[in-house]
Amino acid sequence: MSPKRTRKPTPKSDGEDSSDSYSDFRHDLKRPRSNSPWNITDNTSADNPPLKIYVLSVKFDATTYQSLVCLVEDCLLRVGKDEHSPATLRRVELSANLEEADVIVTAIRTRPRLERHVNPSLATYMTSLILITDQKSRPIVTAEWLQNSVRSGFLLPCADYAALRDFRKETARLCPDQKQGDVIAPEQLGAPPKPQVFRDPEELVDARDAAALDHTSRYSCQRGSPLSCPNQGLVRELDVIRRCRFVEGEERSVLSYSRAIALTSMAAYPSPITAEKLHSGVAKLPFLGEKILSMIEEYTGAGKIAEAQEAILSSPRFQSLSAFTAIYGIGPHTARKLYALGLRTLEELDRYYEVTPGDASTEAPSHVASDKHYTEEVEAEISIKVGLALRHDFGQLISREEAEEINRVVMEVLASIQEDCKSLIVGGYRRGKPQSNDVDIVITHSDWNSGSKKVKGLSKKLVQVLHERSMFLYFSDLSGFHEHNTLRTHNWDSLEKALTVLCLPSNAGGRRIHRRVDLIFATPEVFWTAVVGWTGSTMFQRDLRLWAKQQKGMKFDSSGISRRRDSKLYFPKSEREVFEILGLAYVHPSLRNADA
Template sequence: PQPADISLLTHTSRYCCCRASPLVCPNQGLIKQLDKIKEARNLEGEERSMLSYARAISVSPFPHVITHSNLKREISKLPYLGEKLLSMVEEFIKTGQINETQGILTSSRFQALSAFTTIHGIGPHTARKLYNLGLRTLEDLERYYEVEPGRCGQETLAVIEAAGRESDEAIVERSIKVALALRHDFSQTIPRAEVEEMNRVVMSELEQIEQGCKSIVVGGYRRGKPQSNDVDIVISHRNWESGAGKIKGLCKRFVRRLHERGLVTHVMHLSGFHEHNALRTHHWDSLEKALTVFVLPGDGSQRRVYRRLDLIFAAPQVFWTAVVGWTGSTMFQRDLRLYAKQQKGFKFDSSGISRRHDSKLFFPKTEREVFELLGLVYVHPTLRNA
């Protein structure tokens, strides 16, 4: 990180894209406890309450350990820590835990719902639906979805061809089945060296069907996490003029190729093919994306672990907005959008930056330029862990 940039960030801003949020912070214990309450609210669909805990968590990487003596003076200057949250912080300082968190941890409903949502495709809503059917464990889900652990046949080519024509229900059902069958592999985190190896293999395959492409590994890896749950790669082309044309349609073509080569074994979802989002009216981005299952080539001496791999394809003009968007964190992204809207009258998401009043599009040539356009101090990726 550039020290000059860090000193310009303030820990009292309402927007986490104006604050430095390192991966590990001095108040990790407090944050862990608050995070459980946040998760419980999320699982119960209490969006607003969930967000107020998320905000409290994101301001807590306060530069030093929160103690009795600095609580009133310093902490009450922080945004989002209202009376209720402050009393929880106080309770944590006194007892080392928060009563509400202890209650959540022993709740069997919480345990079931949070186990269910570890499966890609199962959100809080689906988790509660499954719980109401009487299901309690992941083994229950295996029986319900008729999935055999470790085995998951898929007509992957047919899935690729059907992209853009499937119903949301069909997509979700397929994702759940794949994620459930391969859950023992997916629960193993991916070390940085393997993330890098996956990127190398992916890019050398890509070079064989389209020359001149480039990539950046984004997601938690780019924020400095030592272990990732999946691998997220943004792909673009080096040529500013001809690149956009080469990126269009590349997603399907490339995933087909990776599948032929035995590297992509399953496709959960291909998106960005039928959304009419030219006016950028949607919340979500309109980039071509492939959410896949990937396995590194081996020498046969040992079984390779199935990994979740997300590929995002961006024209050169929106490469850096895609990189910023997909680097996350989710909270950092959320506040970037909010800041752009409230403070600058801009619309920002992974697929671009535009000015609201005349819809003028901007095409940043570097990551720093994305921040400059939004009037923000550059925040190093490793300080975006809000």
Template structure:
């Protein structure tokens, strides 16, 4: 590129007690008008990009767009007309840009640059505002710094991690590893065992996959990256038994799939199809197969769902189902009706927009909440099958029942079709953690710049502030990574870990880490960034 990427603006301590958000930041009329109306070409606009919170791929995308379409990418925010940022909290934003300067600029989210580049002109900045100005001082809440992610984030020291450990929480697992095709091969076998109820065998395959994902740069293979070419290499890794070693040997011998028989099986195809419908697990899928059902048409008849060609589109605004055991047939019927929408992957930009819309609604209910998008998004996936958001508030007593109130507000505003609400359950007598959560079908409002009418799965999880970071870790995943944190805590420390918190087993003493890094420190684990927690395929 013909320019150096700008460094962050020098840090200046904030004198404010607020970081509140809204859909419209303070934009001086003269500046805002000049950007949105007078400049009929994006080539006249000077940009500054706050690099915090962007992953490398997104940052590269934005720099390329700026280089191709904008007038100039500034090294200093003072010289820019528009500041692009993924930060939505004032307190964190002030770590990069002084608030007085921010109030003199148009501060927008990255979608503004994408849409403006597509339109060939600068779009109105107010439609893409990233921050809220201080128009409601009486409702501002001081957010403790421990509830905000560190900036910059902690680096992961790969050299300190242990490829030979049997615990995924001690190994670095990238999103895609040099042996990804082998991992996918083993995952078909894992799925087959899981669908047939062979849980121990399925877990063995899952562990083997996580080891292969985490051993990508081990000393066994020499210089990174290196592919597994023999079963001898795999035999030196933990958690890989003779059966899995034989599968690896057959695969590495000629690189031909050893799972063709499984994939061609009518039963496997039916079980896979049924379990792809949200709300249908392996047990229910096997029950449906035993009844002779084999296709989606069969399922629609069984559950009394109208054929796709005959039913009208589902109206906005559905039911709120109170449940601690799941939504049962109600959810399955909805999932069948919405299966075409729910099967469409959600790009990162839309994930971020869904989070922004939800947090704006939440801020109207209770100013001062903070949130983290978790799940595959946080682990670096370019697309997600659903969106998971963990949120909290500094005053836990003041906001009891906030998740339920948020669900009802979204319902009233027509943003979802159905919600299964799981209340706080301290007894933990189900497969869910004890946190208050809502599993919803959500649609972006028409006022959103990314509104497309597609129904999306959105899970909202409220965590009290003292267990916020354990909730973030648990819901970030991956499945095997968080499973092995639980196992490590039990085996090595006689402690119990889940999304609801950390307790000592012999006396139930609770521990409340104040940051995500402190969770790792408390559990005597080396820090692993979310991008390295992809221990599943």
């Protein structure tokens, strides 16, 4: 969409909250003035043409987009690092056409999305990921580049604001703060540097990484498990049996069927399993016992497994226990206790817990406001009441777009507490799922050296501010940092986290929907282990820990990697390096769906 000239945003009234708006941004700008001690004037000419900015509106909300457009109006920027530099000014103008622009400002941070929103007839992409149109190279930067340049009055270097973060070097070389006349041809860019940070799961899987994976491996972390597989029907049948064992508390049997789905490569088997392949290939896969093999043989012949379809799905007990365990806060042990009390439906649970569906305000007392501490039993009952009251909200799946919006809002609030934090949405979102049940966000500070001190304690502070802004309802866990558990005396990681129920401001009068949002805070040195651990899936994560212990003599969890014999700690600086330290081939996030 071509940008339109808009009026400046009107000031907010005294009662309005402007903390999340850019509308007052222009009041604090440092612009060259006629009475400035620099004593410089606009010298725009044919030799010094205006700098044209194209603002790609996609992913900017209306207020932010209008503010960015307003920033460009009547703007002069000094070319130079400080006031002692030569007095050169460049006028900044808004470009309505992408092909005429010198710089592209965007909120998009991945190549595939950028390609979707740029007309293919106007742009092609080199391997360097720098936008090329009509043989002219353009840097692609974030909105902060424009905002900070206008605020400082200087044309800032682009490298620190590269929208495509893996290519800061190329962005720096294309930045308009270069001397006039310095034209960089595409062929001069050279080969792109090796990425040092994670690759977004929306990017294509590298064929070389995929070729290193083996679907016959004993460990899920050595196989590629996509969201869907050629044997998805068989996986669903086995998962019914696994869920039955789960609600009945048969943990060893649950693990066996989970391995039948994941560890034995059902989810990663490269072709449909037929009766012919059953004994020649499938039977040789690890951990397949006679019982599971007979079920697979039954499925290849009848297209179903009788125990799953006839004995389990038709069982009233299974139906009740499944409905109970689907409620936030109810595990299989509690579900069986409730069933033993004679409860069979969710409506009966409402009456038992005295809950009104849709109203959780009285069921979730504010821990933040009252600073009360409850026993485990009371906490468990509060969680169940919240889960029952909000089950209709929690039952609505969260789209990728909504997950991104939740992340954006949370990080805007966090920025008011601590600057320079960064986040990554993990969980099913990062594995490529189109919809998720909740949102998991890993947060850290961008300063490797001092970030550890700055990120500690942020969890409670963030929950407090979210509460003050009426976005926070409840948390089921609010834990602080403690040392990485090298001896592994417990399974829970040592990260600071808040497992919350949040409710974002409604849009255009729409109903506010409560969402489960897990906020995980990691110090910079363990950020990437936290990302790998919280990306999942459950079996992939389980096998990663098992591989580290059995094959490498190491301990892995979300809070770090250590060597067991001497407790040496490892601090990877990228996701790929996590796999390298553990001696594994890199597995793309979209290939870590080892669960059903």
